[in-house]
Amino acid sequence: MSKSSIYEKIENKGAQDALEINRIGQERARELEETTLQEVQEEIAQMISKAERASEERIITRSTQIEQQARGRSLLRKKEIIKETFQAALEELKKLNNESFKKLVINLIKNDGLTGNEVIKVAKSDFDRFLRIFSSGKKVDNYYIIDRISDTYQLRLSPDALDIDGGFIVIGENFDIDHSYQSIISNAADYYETEVAKILFDGE
Known part of the structure; x- marks a missing residue:
């Protein structure tokens, strides 16, 4: 075999090896590129997912805050309405006719469990009719x-x-009993506020 044939074979072999190396290199480059691209895409997807979750959490938090604020305003308004209701009841007490006033006073005194020798002090606005209804004027x-x-x-x-x-x-000798209209309404509010609220806001 001539030297030129040997050189040609060596050159051909070298060229084939170079092509194979180039092919393998290109494949590895594509694999690396695909792997890198996939990793980047996964990272981007994770970032988007985190951002979406954070956004949802912010929306939920803000919605909860708005709802709580609305409930707070509603509760405050309901309390104001209840207060106005009892204030209206106070105004009605002031307008009692003599017969209703008489029944109210008698019921209150009989439920007090008095010894019977107490002193009664009456509001200026009710003094004259109290004296007229409950006393013969004897002093x-x-x-x-x-x-x-x-x-x-x-x-x-x-x-x-x-x-x-x-x-x-x-x-009394040992204690006093407050039957002022303001006290009557205040006690009624403490006792009946829940029931009044149910009547006013039933179904809410």
Whole structure:
């Protein structure tokens, strides 16, 4: 075999090896490119997913805040309406006619469990009719005798009227009982507020 043939074979072999190396290199480059691209795409997808979750969480948080604020405003308004309702009841007490006023006073006094010798002080606005309805006008030691409620009581009406918003106060030896209209409504509000709320806002 001639030297030229040997050289040609070597050259051909070298060329084939170079082509194979180039092919393998290109394949590896494509694989690396595909792998890198896939990793980048996965990373981008994760970033988008995190951003979406964060956005959803912010929306949920803000929605919850708005809902809580709305509930707070609604609750405040409901309390104002309940307060206005009891205030209206107070105004109605001030407008009681004589018969209704008489029944109210008698019921309150009979439920107090009095000893019977207490002193009653009445609001200026109710003093004249209280005296007219519950006393014959007889006075002892400058007190009017309340002789038109019960024969078993020896209640006395103080001539010193009170500067209160209607009603009266029972003055006892050991304790006083506040039957001012404001106190009556305040006690009713404490006791009946839940029921009033149910009536006013039933179904809400």
